[in-house]
Structure formats: C-alpha cells, structure tokens
Amino acid sequence: MVRVMMQLVADAQLVIDQPGSDRDEDLHQVRLVIKRLRSYLRLFKPVMEEAIVFRLNRRLRAAARRLSALRDTSVAQRMLEAWVRRVRRPPQRRALQAVLETLARQLTHAHPMGSGREAVLRRVGAELQAIGAELASHRLSAEGWDALQPGLNQTYRRGRRGMRRSLKSNQDEDYHEWRKHTKDLYYHLQLLEGAWPDSIRKTGRRLASLQDMIGLDHDLTVVSGLLREDPVFRKDADLMRVRKGMAAENRKLRKRIEKKGRNLFDESSRKFTRRLRKHWARWREDGGREPAHE
Numbered sequence: 001m002v003r004v005m006m007q008l009v010a011d012a013q014l015v016i017d018q019p020g021s022d023r024d025e026d027l028h029q030v031r032l033v034i035k036r037l038r039s040y041l042r043l044f045k046p047v048m049e050e051a052i053v054f055r056l057n058r059r060l061r062a063a064a065r066r067l068s069a070l071r072d073t074s075v076a077q078r079m080l081e082a083w084v085r086r087v088r089r090p091p092q093r094r095a096l097q098a099v100l101e102t103l104a105r106q107l108t109h110a111h112p113m114g115s116g117r118e119a120v121l122r123r124v125g126a127e128l129q130a131i132g133a134e135l136a137s138h139r140l141s142a143e144g145w146d147a148l149q150p151g152l153n154q155t156y157r158r159g160r161r162g163m164r165r166s167l168k169s170n171q172d173e174d175y176h177e178w179r180k181h182t183k184d185l186y187y188h189l190q191l192l193e194g195a196w197p198d199s200i201r202k203t204g205r206r207l208a209s210l211q212d213m214i215g216l217d218h219d220l221t222v223v224s225g226l227l228r229e230d231p232v233f234r235k236d237a238d239l240m241r242v243r244k245g246m247a248a249e250n251r252k253l254r255k256r257i258e259k260k261g262r263n264l265f266d267e268s269s270r271k272f273t274r275r276l277r278k279h280w281a282r283w284r285e286d287g288g289r290e291p292a293h294e
Contacts (some may be wrong), residue, residue, distance in 0.1 A: 001147055002135055004191065005040050008033050009132035016125040027067065027117065030124065034064045037131075039187045043151035047142045052134065059131055063124045145280050148191070149273055155185050157269040163261045170254070172221045178261075179214035182207055192276070195283035200276070203264070210260050217257060220250045 012033040015026045038060050045053050084097050140147050162178035186207040189200065196204070224246045267275075 001040075001044060001140060001191075002138060005037055006132055006135050008037055008040075009128050009135065012128055013125055013132075016121050016128075023117070027121065030121070031064065031067050034060050034067070035183075036187055038064070039184045040191075042184060043155065043188050043191075044140060044147065046150035046154070047140045047147045048138070052138055056131055056134065059127055063127045066120050066124055144284075145277060148188075148280075149277065152188055152276065153269050153273045155181065155188050156265075156272045159185050160265040160269065163265050167258055167261070172218070175214055175254075175257075176218055179211050179218065182211040182214065186211060192280065195280050197279055200279060206260065206264055210257065210264060213253065213257050213260065217250060217253050220246055220253070224250075 012030045015029050015033075020026050038057060041048075041053055041057050041060070084093060159178070159181040162174070162181045166174040166178045186204060189196070189204050189207065192200070193204075224243055
C-alpha cells in the first residue's frame, strides 16, 4: 500500500523535473497526485502512526496551497467558455460572453503564470521528495484487507452522512464536502480494481459520475456567485435572466444528484465493507495478488 503512494510521489516528481509540451497540464497532474495522496492518507490513517499521518498531511496541504495560488487560468477560461456554449439565446449569450471575458482577465491578473510557477513547482517537488523518503521508512500496522477495511468503512460512512447532510440542508458548502468524500471513495475503490467484479466496477463508474455531477453543481454555484456579487454586472437585465436560468439548471441537477446519490449510498457502511470483503476473499482464493504494502 505504501508503495502505491511512493509511486505517486515519483510520478509527480517526474512531471515536475521533465516538463511536457503543456505545462498547465503538468501542474494539473501534480495537483491531482497531491489530492490522491491526501485521500490515501485518510484511508490508511487507522493503520499508520498518528504523528506521521499528521506530518505528511500537513506537508501535502501546504504543497496544495502553493499550487492553488497558481490556478490554471486556461482551465478557468475553458470552464467559462463552456457556460457560454450552454446559453442558447443570443442576447444572453453575448452578455454572458462579455462578463466571462472580463472575469477571465481578472483571473489572469490575480494568478499570473510564468517563472514564478516554476519556482513553486520546484519547491513542491522538493517537498514531495521529502514525503517520499518518509513514506519509504514507514510500515503499516496491518496488511491486506485488515489495512483497508477500517478506512473503507469510514470513507463510505462519511459519504453517506455527507449525502444526508447535503440533501437536508441544500447548502452549497455541504455539497462540496460531499463531493470530497465521494471522490475519496472512488480513489479508494480504485486500489481494489484487480479484485473488482463487474458490480464493483460499475459502482466505481457511478461514483465517478456522481462526483463529476457535484463538481458541475459547484461550478454553477461559483459562476452564479461571481455574476451576483460583482457590482459591475449585478444590475444587467440579460445577466439576471442568465442567473435565473443557471438557478433552474442547478435545481434540476440536484434532483439528478439526489437520485444517483441515494442509489450509491443505500446500504450501511457495515454492509458495504462486508460485501467488499467477500469479493476480496474470493479474489485472494483465486490467486489474486494484493497491492504492495511495503
């Protein structure tokens, strides 16, 4: 299991040290590695030394924050352009295009890219190297299913509670937290991919779809908030109509999210992990090789 995390660190360092043709994409991939590493720390926390988990998570959080200051403006631009394509009526589309172009310029000024990005990436690379060295000297207190079961149980339970909280409150912050737990569960099930029967693979695809939908919900909230809060655009009649359209789409999206979420989190955490344990045991009996836990 630790070897899996060490390989992720090595992959991120390779991306940092050997730039590809699209440095923005490189930055995105490093951020994804850090997210996955933090997710795996949450999974294995029950079988790791508490002080090590705290120290590694603190380092990864600091690295993530450094990269968040370098948000890829081209990614933001693509997101905003996607909203332009979603608006059908020409007057609204022209008004929204003007606003999004202004917001894109604001993002560019707020998060300049260039040589500063490389300095931050080098610093993150050095931090990841230290994290990899610490992981190499650590051993989990359990192996195989015993190393996975406690964390999987917690992850599923948090996702189920997050769903209930979100559906009850209908608050944007709760949906955002629910997405984090859903993504955690998706990452954690990927570690069991070799042991997955078709039904579990289907669960993974549905989890990926759900967290994408909640991510779209978050994007709607962010864009709508920007349009609502900026005094330059707040009184524009066309944009008010666009915002109303976004609100209507958001309501429809949350109905779809609720249906998919209830289907995914319809069993207790105990039943969920018991079902996974049976698949794991059957797979091991058939000669399956468990993920490295060195």
